[in-house]
Amino acid sequence: MIDVNVSLFQWPFRRLPHDTTDPLVKKLKNAGVTQAWVGSFEAILHEDADGVNRRLAAECQQKGAGFLIPFGCVNPTLPDWKEDVRRCQEKYQMPGVRLHPNYHGYALDSELFADLVTECHQRNLIVQISLRMEDVRTQHPLVQVPDVDVKPLLELLPKFPGLKIVLLNSQRSLRSPLVTQLAKAGDVYYDFAMLEGIGGVGKFIEDVPYQRVLFGSHFPFFYFESSQLKLKESDLGETIRSAIAAGNAEKLT
Amino acid sequence: MIWDLHCHLNGVDGRTPEERMSQLLKYADRMGVDRLIVFLGMSFSRSYDPKPDDFRQQNDEVIQAISHWMDRALGFAYLNPNYLQESLDEIDRCIKNGPLVGIKLWVAARCDDEAVDTIIERVAELKGVIFQHTWYKVSGNLDGESTPEELARLAKRHPEIPLICGHTGGDWERGIRAIRDCPNVSIGTGGFDPTAGITEMAVRELGADRIIYGSDIGGRSISSQLAKITGAQVSKESQQQILGANLKKMLLPILREKGIKP
Numbered sequence: 001m002i003d004v005n006v007s008l009f010q011w012p013f014r015r016l017p018h019d020t021t022d023p024l025v026k027k028l029k030n031a032g033v034t035q036a037w038v039g040s041f042e043a044i045l046h047e048d049a050d051g052v053n054r055r056l057a058a059e060c061q062q063k064g065a066g067f068l069i070p071f072g073c074v075n076p077t078l079p080d081w082k083e084d085v086r087r088c089q090e091k092y093q094m095p096g097v098r099l100h101p102n103y104h105g106y107a108l109d110s111e112l113f114a115d116l117v118t119e120c121h122q123r124n125l126i127v128q129i130s131l132r133m134e135d136v137r138t139q140h141p142l143v144q145v146p147d148v149d150v151k152p153l154l155e156l157l158p159k160f161p162g163l164k165i166v167l168l169n170s171q172r173s174l175r176s177p178l179v180t181q182l183a184k185a186g187d188v189y190y191d192f193a194m195l196e197g198i199g200g201v202g203k204f205i206e207d208v209p210y211q212r213v214l215f216g217s218h219f220p221f222f223y224f225e226s227s228q229l230k231l232k233e234s235d236l237g238e239t240i241r242s243a244i245a246a247g248n249a250e251k252l253t
Numbered sequence: 254m255i256w257d258l259h260c261h262l263n264g265v266d267g268r269t270p271e272e273r274m275s276q277l278l279k280y281a282d283r284m285g286v287d288r289l290i291v292f293l294g295m296s297f298s299r300s301y302d303p304k305p306d307d308f309r310q311q312n313d314e315v316i317q318a319i320s321h322w323m324d325r326a327l328g329f330a331y332l333n334p335n336y337l338q339e340s341l342d343e344i345d346r347c348i349k350n351g352p353l354v355g356i357k358l359w360v361a362a363r364c365d366d367e368a369v370d371t372i373i374e375r376v377a378e379l380k381g382v383i384f385q386h387t388w389y390k391v392s393g394n395l396d397g398e399s400t401p402e403e404l405a406r407l408a409k410r411h412p413e414i415p416l417i418c419g420h421t422g423g424d425w426e427r428g429i430r431a432i433r434d435c436p437n438v439s440i441g442t443g444g445f446d447p448t449a450g451i452t453e454m455a456v457r458e459l460g461a462d463r464i465i466y467g468s469d470i471g472g473r474s475i476s477s478q479l480a481k482i483t484g485a486q487v488s489k490e491s492q493q494q495i496l497g498a499n500l501k502k503m504l505l506p507i508l509r510e511k512g513i514k515p
């Protein structure tokens with residue numbers, strides 16, 4: 001299994017059972033994960049983006065080389081953010097970036113975002129966008145962050161052929177028909193960490209080709225077992241199950 | 254043994270209550286869930302303040318849904334404290350003289366409303382189980398949507414009546430604290446995200462005997478909700494209590510009364 005939605009270090013508002021890297025790696029490996037794409041919880045609030053990325057890259061190298069694949073943080077509202085993109089790719093050898101437009105305060109129809117996408121497109125970086133980190137109803141009263149509105153991608157994506165977008169934690173705010181339209185507008189992929197509903201994955205692949213669905217757990221914020229069990233809850237058949245569990249993500253990198 | 258405290262007939266395919274029940278059971282079988290407790294009708298979002306005809310119809314749908322699977326499915330009656338006499342009559346119709354084994358109170362009225370005292374006293378006489386929806390929404394609750402603190406006030410007026418705090422208040426770090434000093438209140442774990450740490454904190458603060466597994470299917474996935482228990486770093490014995498033993502124990506008196514095999 002390749003898990004495309006894992007985070008390292010500490011969630012700002014709560015200690016989590018697996019928020020140190022050694023137990024996290026052990027848990028994932030025991031569950032049959034062969035590779036985890038990891039961002040940093042620090043990315044959502046820290047302004048020293050390179051400090052965040054430097055620690056993330058070092059931790060992945062030390063505690064899970066070849067297993068933990070770092071996805072860097074870029075905040076285009078920060079001065080000289082293009083240097084962060086450059087370092088993510090050239091210095092830290094990251095295959096992509098993980099964006100938090102809601103925590104960083106920009107919209108996807110902004111010029112900032114278009115510039116950021118242009119930069120990632122030229123460098124052939126995977127762009128992960130996290131639509132939310134937690135249920136908006138249970139956020140800290142002083143840190144109420146709305147979900148990312150990804151509708152502007154419909155107009156933007158045709159301008160960037162081949163750009164790979166992975167939408168994380170999308171399903172609580174993103175519904176059909178937009179989820180289907182986005183998949184048609186570009187190379188848009190979805191994880192299913194926040195997919196709910198009985199037999200959810202089986203129903204989701206009626207809206208989106210199964211080739212666009214990736215295994216993502218939002219671990220350690222969520223219990224890992226949630227996404228793991230979802231592969232069993234729907235009767236997917238072996239071809240589709242293994243594509244979603246690993247094959248689709250393998251082809252992305 | 255897994256018993257699911259919190260299931261609905263909506264969010265699942267099927268044109269009739271029976272068809273939907275069989276769908277729920279198909280998934281329950283895949284996931285190893287033995288028993289489902291069902292409440293609310295085919296489309297429960299018609300009104301947050303249902304008139305008596307409305308909640309009666311929803312209860313009829315539940316009765317219809319479970320009637321073919323009495324060994325797998327149980328039901329609770331949905332009531333509205335804003336219609337007190339009609340709710341008391343519905344308790345008689347569905348629980349005293351019918352097959353249902355408990356009640357569900359949703360968002361029609363806050364649960365520290367005195368009509369609720371009368372309702373739960375009557376249900377307790379019949380040994381029925383009492384499930385109250387609760388949330389703490391940072392964005393603001395609905396007018397009639399109870400918080401765990403309001404449930405705690407009700408619980409303290411009736412320390413001998415067991416109550417279930419549905420959704421653990423959603424914001425479980427607050428919800429667990431709110432009902433911590435009410436030994437007659439258990440939490441229902443269904444219907445919120447599988448945020449890691451919920452079960453560990455609940456076992457630490459309440460003890461495993463005050464935690465009851467539920468899912469809130471079909472709107473939720475069985476997996477996300479089961480994961481809160483099976484993924485938690487608590488003992489196997491605690492997990493077994495939470496997944497089924499506690500609920501079974503709570504239901505035992507009324508099941509015996511009705512001659513339903515536990």
Ligand SMILES: [Zn+2]
Pocket residue numbers: 259261444469
């Ligand atoms: Zn519910």
